[in-house]
Each structure stands twice: as structure tokens, then as C-alpha cells.
Amino acid sequence: MDSKVKQxxxxxxxxxxxxxSATAEEEQExxxxxxxxxxxxxxxxLLEQDMLKLADLMAIPPPPNLWSxxxxxxxxxxxxxxxxxxxxxxxxENNQQASPQQPGYIEVDAQNTHMRVHKVWRWVFAAVxxxxxxxxxxxxxxxxxxxxxQENIKELKQQLRQTEKEQPx
Amino acid sequence: MKSPIxxxxxxxxxxxxxHTIFNRYGSALLGYIFGVINDKDKAExxxxxxxxxxxxxxxxxxxxxxNTWLRLQQLTKNFLYKGDQPVLSGTDAKFVAxxxxxxxxxxxxxxxxxxxxxxxxxxxxxxxxxxxxxKNEDDIKRCLxxxxxxxxxxx
Numbered sequence: 001m002d003s004k005v006k007q008x009x010x011x012x013x014x015x016x017x018x019x020x021s022a023t024a025e026e027e028q029e030x031x032x033x034x035x036x037x038x039x040x041x042x043x044x045x046l047l048e049q050d051m052l053k054l055a056d057l058m059a060i061p062p063p064p065n066l067w068s069x070x071x072x073x074x075x076x077x078x079x080x081x082x083x084x085x086x087x088x089x090x091x092x093e094n095n096q097q098a099s100p101q102q103p104g105y106i107e108v109d110a111q112n113t114h115m116r117v118h119k120v121w122r123w124v125f126a127a128v129x130x131x132x133x134x135x136x137x138x139x140x141x142x143x144x145x146x147x148x149x150q151e152n153i154k155e156l157k158q159q160l161r162q163t164e165k166e167q168p169x
Numbered sequence: 170m171k172s173p174i175x176x177x178x179x180x181x182x183x184x185x186x187x188h189t190i191f192n193r194y195g196s197a198l199l200g201y202i203f204g205v206i207n208d209k210d211k212a213e214x215x216x217x218x219x220x221x222x223x224x225x226x227x228x229x230x231x232x233x234x235x236n237t238w239l240r241l242q243q244l245t246k247n248f249l250y251k252g253d254q255p256v257l258s259g260t261d262a263k264f265v266a267x268x269x270x271x272x273x274x275x276x277x278x279x280x281x282x283x284x285x286x287x288x289x290x291x292x293x294x295x296x297x298x299x300x301x302x303x304k305n306e307d308d309i310k311r312c313l314x315x316x317x318x319x320x321x322x323x324x
Binding site: 010011012013014015016018019020021023047048050051052054055056057058059060061062063066067069070073074 | 187188191194195196197198199200201203204209212213216217218220221224236238239242243246271273285288289292293294295307309310311312313314316317320321
């Protein structure tokens with residue numbers, strides 16, 4: 001291995017890069033050395049993998065509702081006027097990164113064919129479905145009852161006619 | 170103005186990218202935030218806010234050539250810290266959670282642990298640590314390399 005490359009790798013600059021503490025010049029140096037020397041590229045990729053493994057070893061599984069909280073927040077996202085920063089710790093740099101094209105604006109597609117509804121509507125739809133089934137069952141029951149009653153009336157009328165015919169004798 | 174079809178496609182692509190990032194890096198990022206602030210509830214709230222923040226450019230984080238984890242970590246640090254000044258309460262007792270969750274920290278010498286924790290969790294610059302420890306910046310970088318080497322071998 002070239003002594004220059006060895007010295008570069010052993011200087012700890014790659015570790016500085018992967019812990020996010022490298023200066024802009026150091027970052028550029030790392031990226032250009034990576035392109036120039038395969039040994040640096042190899043060490044770079046190994047370190048990249050190991051940093052992720054290290055992060056995975058310290059991982060905490062998020063609670064099951066966390067993704068829905070993120071989604072709810074995104075769906076309820078509002079346009080922030082320029083000059084009105086985030087109430088928490090959102091740096092200027094973040095704002096620039098967050099909206100690279102038009103800071104402070106979110107493009108909304110009004111012609112989208114899909115819509116999002118609040119989760120509470122799931123229960124309302126379920127209740128409407130169940131009530132609909134109950135109504136249908138009740139309607140069928142009363143229809144059958146009514147038909148039965150009509151047949152009974154018909155039979156009774158026939159019996160009455162027969163009785164009236166037999167009486168004059 | 171972009172066409173509606175393009176906007177719609179971009180939105181779906183971003184949503185998909187965000188979900189992919191959450192599935193792959195969500196737990197690692199939560200562990201990292203917990204290591205910084207030592208409060209699980211707050212860490213979850215910050216994770217939600219960070220994902221909301223990146224929701225508009227999530228697909229860029231998955232572009233070829235982008236180190237997604239490093240980028241996420243940088244964004245998280247920017248979110249949790251302003252410059253070198255920690256804006257979070259409770260950071261005086263920092264690295265307590267980090268020491269609990271990162272068992273490899275016990276393998277390090279006191280100097281290595283101090284440097285790694287301040288750089289990785291504390292967002293301190295190499296220059297600031299060098300001044301604080303009255304050492305050369307090159308020595309700090311080499312010490313950081315040794316610390317990571319110990320932890321990588323420990324894995």
C-alpha cells in the first residue's frame with residue numbers, strides 16, 4: 001500500500017467523516033481520495049457498513065403507532081410562512097434542505113383522484129355497514145311474515161266461504 | 170408549474186421512500202436519539218418530527234451515491250443541536266443512555282470514550298475537543314479511529 005494512502009487511512013479522517021465531524025474540506029478530501037485510491041474506497045465502504053452495524057446494535061424498535069403518528073403529521077402539515085421558523089430546533093440549514101426548490105411552500109396536487117380521511121371514519125363506515133345488514137334482515141323477516149299472514153287470510157276466507165255455502169242446507 | 174401527474178408521482182415516490190427509510194433506519198435512529206437525549210418519550214417525539222421534516226425530500230436520501238444513514242444522522246444532529254450549543258435540556262447528564270445501550274463503550278479507554286461520545290452523540294467538533302483536552306487535532310482523530318477500531322472488532 002502506498003505510504004500516502006496508508007497515512008491517509010491511519011490519520012482517522014475517514015472516522016471523522018463517518019461520525020459527521022469532518023469539515024467541508026475534509027469531506028471533499030475523503031471523497032476525492034476514495035475515487036483515486038481503491039484501498040481508500042475499500043476502507044470507506046467497510047467503515048460505512050460497520051457504522052450502520054453499530055447503529056443497528058444500539059437500535060430501539062419504535063412503538064407500533066409511531067408510523068401512523070408520522071403519517072398524521074405529514075397529512076396535517078401546514079405551510080409555514082418565510083420568517084416564521086419552526087417552534088423547535090430547526091436550523092436554517094435544515095429549512096434549506098427541507099425545501100430545496102421553494103422554501104416555505106409545499107406543492108399540493110388539487111387534481112389528485114385519491115383522498116385521505118380521518119381514521120374515525122373507519123368505525124362510522126363499519127357501523128353503517130352493520131346497521132344496513134340489520135335493516136335488510138329485518139325487512140326480509142317482515143316481508144316473509146307478511147306473506148305468511150296473507151296466505152292465512154286467504155285460507156280463512158276460503159274456509160268462511162265454504163261455511164257459508166254449507167249453512168243453507 | 171409542474172403537471173399534476175408529475176406532482177402526484179413525486180408525492181407517491183416520496184411517501185414510498187419515507188416508508189422505506191423508516192423501516193430500515195427508524196429503530197437505529199430512535200436508538201441514536203435516545204443515546205443523545207436519554208429520554209425515550211422525547212426521543213420518539215423527535216423521531217416523528219424528524220421524519221416529518223424529511224418527508225419532502227425522502228427520495229433524495231435514497232439516491233445512488235448518498236450514504237443514507239450518515240445523512241440521516243447529520244440531519245438529526247442539526248435538529249437536536251444548534252451549532253455546538255446543545256439546545257436540549259438534560260444534556261448535562263448526557264451519554265448515560267449511550268453507555269447503557271452501547272456496550273462497546275466499556276471497551277474503550279477514558280479518552281477514547283470521551284472523544285467518541287462527544288463527536289458521535291455530542292456533535293462537538295474535533296477542534297473543540299482538541300482545545301478542551303489540550304491535544305493536537307490529529308491526535309484526536311487518531312484516538313477516534315482507535316475507538317472505532319475497538320468497537321468494530323468488538324462487533
